[in-house]
Amino acid sequence: MRRLSPAALADLPAGTGPLLPPQDTGVGIVHLGIGAFHRAHQAVLTEEAMAAAGDASWGICGVTQRSTAVLDQLGPQGGLYSVLVRSAGGTDVRVRGPVRELLCARDDPAAVPARLADPRVRVVTLTVTEKGYRHDPATRRLRTDDEEVRADAAGRPPRTVVGQLARGLQARCAGDAGPVAVLCCDNLPANGEVLAGLVADFCDLLPAAEGERLRSWIAANATFPSSMVDRIVPATTDTDRAEAARLLGVEDHGAVVTEPFRQWVVEDSFAGGRPAWEHVPGVVLTGDVEPYEAMKLRMLNGAHSAIAYLGGLAGFAHVADAVADDDLAGFVRRFWAEEVVPTLDVPGGFDVTAYQHDLLERFANPALRHRTAQIAMDGSQKLPQRLLATARDRLAAGGQPRLTALAIAGWARYVTAGTAEDGTPLAVDDPLAAELARAGGGAGGGRAATEALLGVRAVFGDELPADPGFRALVLEAASALERGGVRTALKEALAG
Template sequence: MSGRLALAELPRLRRSGRVAVPGHDPAALGVGIVHLGLGGFHRAHQAVFTEDAATAGGDTRWGVCGVTQRSDDVVRRLRPQDGLYTVLARGPGELSARVVGTLREVLYAGAEPDAVFARMADERVRIITLTVTEKGHRRGADGGLDLADPVVRADVAGAGPPVSAVGRLVRGLQARCRASGAPVTVMSCDNLVAGGEVLRRLVADFCAALPPAEGGPLAGWIETSVRFPSSVVDRIVPAATGADRADAARLLGVRDEGAVAAEPHRQWVVQDDFAADRPPWELAGVVLTPDVAPYEAVKLRLLNASHSLLAYLGALRGHETIAAAVGDPELAGAAERLMLEDAAPTLAVPDGLDLAAYRRGVLERFANPALPDRTVRVAMDGSQKLPLRLLGTARDRLAAGAVPRWAALGVAAWMAYVARAAADPALPLDDPIADRLCEAASGAADAPALARRLFAVESVFGRDLPEDERFTSAVVERLTPLLRGAI
């Protein structure tokens, strides 16, 4: 198949009716949003909501400039396609496809930093969004910017183009301040607690590390002209595969090198705190609310926590995918009890949300056989994810006088996974502190020793949990059979 997806193919695709195409002319869109972190998740989530909002509202100002940060792979895939790509929605027994056209420019920050900064400085850009993962924020143990990180230090020094996401963001804001000074909204779309406040602090820390004559005025302008709303994002989007690209080509009749696959479900909750205009996202089903915290807690403590539990237990049992793990009755039961017995009592449920239906929906979504999400993919970055997904629940239950035995199982499963990965190179330990974790696990002779050594990683567990004998004992109790291959 020699042809390739591009704007010129849209009339033919519209006539064929085999895939959905944009309800407006993508070429007519102006760029109003810059997005840092142009992976599959953004393309299957925020970009789709934004396109639907633009179609529903007839507003052509909200095209996206997508910035890829780590390599030029996405640029090579999408630039020859005029920014177009297919989103395949894979559900049990169903497959649908749509071509998304809201991505109007694709830049590689490593090779085109000036173009990235020029876009962020453009007063027609009203929103900057980020999906850079938890570790991509480069936070220190205190939650602020890790100024000891060599990449962060180099970005602050300004000897060359910035490499970190926060460095690129701040230098882009600096360019905007020097140009028009127009207000702008910056929004994290990662799985973080109070992501807006996290990002605000990281930006403030970066500014404070600059020379006072440079950082002071910039910080002052940010205080008055930039907003940092939080958001909650939800859609399972595994890494794209050759099978996804083959299915897209079959439906399109031309190649699509940028195709992504996702589950049918999608949700976006956004704090309604903007410095300037925004797309009419509510017309696309986005929940705009003054406070995202209740939605955030439900998602992190039910969906994300059980996702991690199934990933670690599933990988330990040899299950390649999350669907296979949740098909294991013992593992599905553990995920259900984690949500019901440990997480649910800690939640302030948003109005109108049926928590029992949400729990059932979580396991149904994980069981989707059409979406082979790998357990080892979900298992990555555990040192960053555990505090957000499991340890908040553990702390709240301990404070209420209860022992969170299922959260303890999740922590124990992570510890057993680390120990297995340290001994078996075939099991990947993709984590920003992998070397430290492997060193701790390699020196442990049994469950109590392994737990003691990993509990000593303060950036994960803090100082309080390792000193709570109720929790440490519960983790050791769960860890002992896991090291023998049982639950």
């Protein structure tokens, strides 16, 4: 079977080709972190915006940080890839063409700031995951003692994301390239504000005059809007690629899989203009992202993490299988209703009850096969916004976040126990894996391990572990997990 390429587009089934001729699309966006999520979410919405407005100037230069896998997948295909949208009713497919260039920062680190300095580039977007920012999740500040960050600040071609951004903005300043917006699309609270702070922290590492000049240019020429993204994108499998080939009649090495639902809430603050996203279903342009962001982080992502750790410990490999379990589904419903929703400032007119129903339906979508192990990755970076924020707000209101505490205890057991309850090995893929192992790895995944992990300041900070109510709830849940496993801990938490 021939491979997907620009030459193969004429032979695709009707209605499955790109919305715009790829050869007519210019580059107006540089995206750092061109993984499956971006290709199934922001890139799709941007292609639709270009088609709706008849403005093909917003194509994407995608930057991968370390791995060349995406370049190997998309490069021979001229940047083309297919998106499989799966529901219980079947699969829809379309080839997408907004990605016009590809770079690997590892192989050519100097190319990234140079690309950011192109005057035709007016938006920079990012999906590098929480760990990619090399920041302390508890304080939201750049880890300025990080050797890679310091090497970037010392003048080498930058290899960290914040270094790439800062040096790219510096190159725009030097070349008078005009205004630009830097749009963070990762799951960080107030992500635009946080990213602006990380870039400012990087400026502080530069020589005083150099740093001050860059700070002044950024203040006058750059904006850092916040955004909230919501679409479930599981890792692509060989089975998915085979289905894409069957539906399209060509082999696609870059296929991605997603669900029908999509949402992108964007703070409308773009210094140099933006695509016409307002014409695209699923996009909300607003002056205040925070209510949507908190709702998504605490409800969807918080429940996802709880399911990943508790479901993973119980032996469930996929989210849909986990929420088919009555105890886990009951836990999720009460977690939302009793502990998360009371902490939210729900946007006017938003039906939060219907949102909970829709989330559970999305989790239960049998066609997605979203792996709990994929969601469990990088937990040290995710816990502060997904679970700890809920616990902190419930405690401040005089509540007892018993179910949230169980999810946190589930994380602690997941990263220290070594195996699930059925003997399946549990891999710990986390930037703080070594620190977590030092803190709790010798305690066998039980209450003692959980108590030790509460002392990891990069995750928990100082205030929350010092709260006797919080500490007692988490350790009580850890004891239940150690004594009787997930099933016992769920029953006790739900009865409490």
